[in-house]
Amino acid sequence: MRRINLRTMAKINLSLDVVGTRPDGYHDLRMVMQSVRLSDQVTVSPTRAPGVRMKTNLRYLPADQTNLAARAAALVMEECGIRDGVFINLEKHIPVAAGLAGGSSDAAAVLVAMNLLFGLRLPQEKLREMGKRLGADIPFCVMRGTALAEGIGEILTPLPALPDCRILIAKPDIHVSTKAVFEALHMTADIRHPDTDAQVQAAQNRDLAGVCSLCGNVLESVTEVRYPVISRIKSFMQQQGALVSMMSGSGPSVFGIYDDDRKAEAARDALARGTDASFVCLTRPYNRRTEIYD
Ligand SMILES: C[C@](O)(CO)[C@H](O)COP(=O)(O)OP(=O)(O)OC[C@H]1O[C@@H](n2ccc(N)nc2=O)[C@H](O)[C@@H]1O
Numbered sequence: 001m002r003r004i005n006l007r008t009m010a011k012i013n014l015s016l017d018v019v020g021t022r023p024d025g026y027h028d029l030r031m032v033m034q035s036v037r038l039s040d041q042v043t044v045s046p047t048r049a050p051g052v053r054m055k056t057n058l059r060y061l062p063a064d065q066t067n068l069a070a071r072a073a074a075l076v077m078e079e080c081g082i083r084d085g086v087f088i089n090l091e092k093h094i095p096v097a098a099g100l101a102g103g104s105s106d107a108a109a110v111l112v113a114m115n116l117l118f119g120l121r122l123p124q125e126k127l128r129e130m131g132k133r134l135g136a137d138i139p140f141c142v143m144r145g146t147a148l149a150e151g152i153g154e155i156l157t158p159l160p161a162l163p164d165c166r167i168l169i170a171k172p173d174i175h176v177s178t179k180a181v182f183e184a185l186h187m188t189a190d191i192r193h194p195d196t197d198a199q200v201q202a203a204q205n206r207d208l209a210g211v212c213s214l215c216g217n218v219l220e221s222v223t224e225v226r227y228p229v230i231s232r233i234k235s236f237m238q239q240q241g242a243l244v245s246m247m248s249g250s251g252p253s254v255f256g257i258y259d260d261d262r263k264a265e266a267a268r269d270a271l272a273r274g275t276d277a278s279f280v281c282l283t284r285p286y287n288r289r290t291e292i293y294d
Pocket residue numbers: 013016025026027028029031099101104134135136137138151152153178179180182249250
């Protein structure tokens with residue numbers, strides 16, 4: 001029987017600005033987002049029994065109807081009147097609750113997989129709209145590549161591919177709630193807003209050094225202050241020759257961008273030997289956009 005097997009790409013935020021608050025507590029954002037070659041693997045198979053069942057290799061991750069991957073499948077089934085069931089096998093490699101959109105990328109892949117499996121031919125716009133209902137990062141994870149994201153994250157303007165580089169990602173062993181970080185931002189006095197328009201221009205010019213010099217994330221003013229380990233990892237990456245080092249999303253992961261392979265590998269090895277990061281990975285930008293009709 002046909003089944004769909006997809007890789008789901010993590011993201012980093014090359015910039016993240018909060019430009020407004022909405023009545024529902026969500027925030028209006030302006031972000032430059034980048035997919036990276038750090039991925040989970042999602043396989044979706046049809047089943048005769050109705051409903052969604054799933055399995056994952058991580059014992060501590062719920063493999064029930066609360067998992068974002070299962071919720072994405074259930075949403076498509078409800079919206080498109082699908083009576084058959086599906087089985088999802090989720091192989092996690094992206095660290096959980098890391099600020100890397102792990103769950104969002106799984107959900108996005110399931111939306112695409114359902115579209116292919118049941119021959120729905122839903123356009124990408126529709127998948128992104130459905131994704132938004134489940135989480136603000138999902139529309140970008142449906143699109144992938146490099147993009148300016150506005151609104152709550154769902155208004156996407158594609159940008160040219162980031163020039164090739166090495167991206168070092170390190171996650172300290174701490175848990176950060178995205179909701180709590182956004183809420184705490186209102187109590188923070190010292191917020192430095194990134195110049196998103198200038199960074200978009202640098203991205204348009206495919207100017208890696210320019211993009212890096214314009215990175216900024218207002219959520220650092222909350223998470224980095226609470227967790228000094230984030231500053232330590234950032235400084236370490238910088239000392240090891242990163243063009244820039246910054247927190248991704250609401251944290252706690254930190255990334256460093258390198259244009260020199262040897263420096264990037266040395267920094268990875270040193271971080272992996274140390275105790276500040278429980279997850280370390282050296283990766284590259286992922287620049288292919290999603291093929292909806294593969
Ligand atoms: C921080 C980012 O990762 C940056 O890419 C995203 O904005 C968060 O995306 P996400 O985890 O998919 O977000 P959701 O699951 O939709 O929301 C989690 C929580 O983050 C806050 N949230 C999220 C997105 C947004 N534009 N404004 C917000 O205030 C809300 O309090 C929400 O309850």
